[in-house]
Amino acid sequence: MSEVRDAFVLLEANLELVPEELKRHPSIVADAKKRKKRPEDILLDDSKHHLAMRELEFREKRGRPDIVHQCLLLLLDSPLKTFDVYVHTVRDLLIRVDRETRLPRNYNRFVGLMEDLFKKKKIEANGKLLIEILENDFSEILEGKEVILMSEKGxxxxxxxxxxxxxxxxxxxxxxxxxxSTLKKLGNYRAISLGSLGYTSLYVTSKVLCEYERVRTSEDC
Ligand SMILES: C[S@@+](CC[C@H](N)C(=O)[O-])C[C@H]1O[C@@H](n2cnc3c(N)ncnc32)[C@H](O)[C@@H]1O
Known part of the structure; x- marks a missing residue:
């Protein structure tokens, strides 16, 4: 049986291709044309598709791939290899990001990589599977672990x-x-708070990662 490892899971990440209902909007068509791609093959990005997204359902939680990019860079930079990294998307896909992945630091290159991922379902380099869209649901990645949900209300x-x-x-x-529906999938979780203010995902990731490294490193001593 494989050893149970810790995991960081970025939940409801704003990472999705342009949805069907927006693919004919002029701002999307123009952006796709500029990038020589089909509208349905480009990543939804509020900074470019703001007008098109006005009527989109739960729009405040969509079109911000920059948030997941920043948090992933931070997590993957950690020298501590005791945890795995997963991204759950707002459209309910589960993505595994191997700790050896050298994610592009440039945002536009990151967008291109994610578009490739959605097309091919996986990203490989030198024969190694680095990023993949998983078939499994949450239960497998949460098995054997206490689920900690970072929340203002914990x-x-x-x-x-x-x-x-x-x-x-x-x-x-x-x-x-x-x-x-996401909370239900987490099963029995413990909501944990850093205070009553709403912090950014990047701040919370860095704060928790820092504490995590401190605790796990002193465990080893
Ligand atoms: C920008 S917040 C999400 C939106 C926030 N509820 C709002 O409307 O501004 C991103 C994530 O950071 C975490 N977070 C934010 N503030 C937190 C806090 N005070 N304590 C623990 N986690 C927090 C939560 O996981 C939250 O989903």
């Missing part, structure tokens, strides 16, 4: 939270709350 964070094997879940969107 119990106060303390390092004891990190005593067990954990799956640390952080929302990767700009505004709004988690969908009930």
């Amino acid at each position: 119990e106060k964070f303390s390092k004891d939270v990190l005593k067990k094997r954990v799956a640390i879940c952080i929302g990767a969107f700009a505004h709004g709350d988690f969908f009930d």
